[in-house]
Amino acid sequence: MRLAWSLRSLVRHPVRTALVIAGIAVAAALLLDMVMLAGGMERSFSRMLVARGFQIRVSPKGTLPFDTEATIPDITPLVLALRADPDVARVGPIVAASLHTRVGDSLLTLMGWGADPVGQGIYEIESGTDLAPGDTTGLLTSAATAARTGWRVGDTVLVLGRLDPQSARAGVERRLVVRGLARWIYDARDQRSVGVDFRVMQRLGPFPDRDVASMLMVQVEDDSLVEAVAQRVRSAHRSVEVNSVAALVKQFRGRLVYFEQLSIILATISLVVAALLIGTVLAITVNERLGELAVLRAIGVSRGAIVRTVMLEGALLTALGSTLGIALGLGTARYLDAILKSFPGLPAVISFFVPEAGGLAGGALTVLASGLLAGSYPAWLAARAPIAGTLRSEAE
Numbered sequence: 001m002r003l004a005w006s007l008r009s010l011v012r013h014p015v016r017t018a019l020v021i022a023g024i025a026v027a028a029a030l031l032l033d034m035v036m037l038a039g040g041m042e043r044s045f046s047r048m049l050v051a052r053g054f055q056i057r058v059s060p061k062g063t064l065p066f067d068t069e070a071t072i073p074d075i076t077p078l079v080l081a082l083r084a085d086p087d088v089a090r091v092g093p094i095v096a097a098s099l100h101t102r103v104g105d106s107l108l109t110l111m112g113w114g115a116d117p118v119g120q121g122i123y124e125i126e127s128g129t130d131l132a133p134g135d136t137t138g139l140l141t142s143a144a145t146a147a148r149t150g151w152r153v154g155d156t157v158l159v160l161g162r163l164d165p166q167s168a169r170a171g172v173e174r175r176l177v178v179r180g181l182a183r184w185i186y187d188a189r190d191q192r193s194v195g196v197d198f199r200v201m202q203r204l205g206p207f208p209d210r211d212v213a214s215m216l217m218v219q220v221e222d223d224s225l226v227e228a229v230a231q232r233v234r235s236a237h238r239s240v241e242v243n244s245v246a247a248l249v250k251q252f253r254g255r256l257v258y259f260e261q262l263s264i265i266l267a268t269i270s271l272v273v274a275a276l277l278i279g280t281v282l283a284i285t286v287n288e289r290l291g292e293l294a295v296l297r298a299i300g301v302s303r304g305a306i307v308r309t310v311m312l313e314g315a316l317l318t319a320l321g322s323t324l325g326i327a328l329g330l331g332t333a334r335y336l337d338a339i340l341k342s343f344p345g346l347p348a349v350i351s352f353f354v355p356e357a358g359g360l361a362g363g364a365l366t367v368l369a370s371g372l373l374a375g376s377y378p379a380w381l382a383a384r385a386p387i388a389g390t391l392r393s394e395a396e
Helices: 002-012 014-049 075-083 143-149 198-204 223-236 245-254 257-288 290-298 303-341 357-384 387-395
Strands: 056-060 088-103 106-115 123-128 138-141 156-163 170-184 193-197 215-220 240-244
Touching: 014 245, 014 257, 014 303, 014 357, 056 223, 056 245, 075 088, 075 215, 088 143, 088 198, 106 143, 106 156, 106 198, 123 138, 138 143, 143 170, 143 193, 156 198, 170 193, 170 198, 193 198, 215 223, 223 240, 223 245, 240 245, 257 303, 257 357, 303 357
Parallel strands: 106 193, 138 170
Antiparallel strands: 056 215, 056 240, 088 106, 088 156, 088 215, 123 170, 138 193, 156 170
């Protein structure tokens, strides 16, 4: 009886019902998008940092990894000391600088990455082969670089380093063989990157001291020991900055306070809008059908049954609106994410909106709860309406 009454009430005014469901869908979509935005960047940033299993980053003193062009000097003793730690599984030194190549009559600037193939955590091979340990003649190229230069696996290419900005002359030239196509984890969208052996990059880059690194990536054997190892390295090597992934995520979260505050405000507004829509339409419905409700009361239907019937109608409206809202929210999140990810310099793997089953379910349940709460007052009014007075008023 309750379900039939609720459905009949919704069908009786299809335009009004459709508008209310559309409003709830928009509110639910906004809420879900804000849930995804609130933690999306943080989760994607964390996943990017641990994509290759390295839990600690060592960078120049007072900086975060790649925040500046500063480098760590005398890197070899530090690498050897870290590798001697029994809790450390791998150490990956990284050095980065701008490189160049000639395409026709033009110079093309490339992002050059130098890494140790045995302990690297910045790229994944997509085709061809990886650099072998100690490979001083090999090169890896990104898809964007290959598309712009026409390089293919097996080609011998010319790479220029230490370019003089006034004369446009290179301080060093190397002919290298393209070993494979790679995807760099920290690259921005369509960034033109190349990778070579760590020692080769030290000589190609504009570094006065050749034994330098931009960053060290450290993988610890046991995740439970990460903070202990980080503290041990920090105490033993005070000339460098040591951060675990957890610490980097914490600092990153501090930079996202604005996004979190914005998401909370908009999510609250969406819940209030949904509750007002549901409460208003249920109040109108109850007022229109007071006579029918009074008849039900007169034939013995309990107040509790009347309350449940009205709240069921609110639940139906909320469920229909939330279902549409999930689809709408996912669609708008994908569209907005594509726009935000196009910002220059942002790593392509970073996402602003990250959908997760738990977050989507939590958002939908929150909207449903707000709908039930909004329907409680009209349901109370329906149950408290005087039978005799209502029937007499309807008869007149």
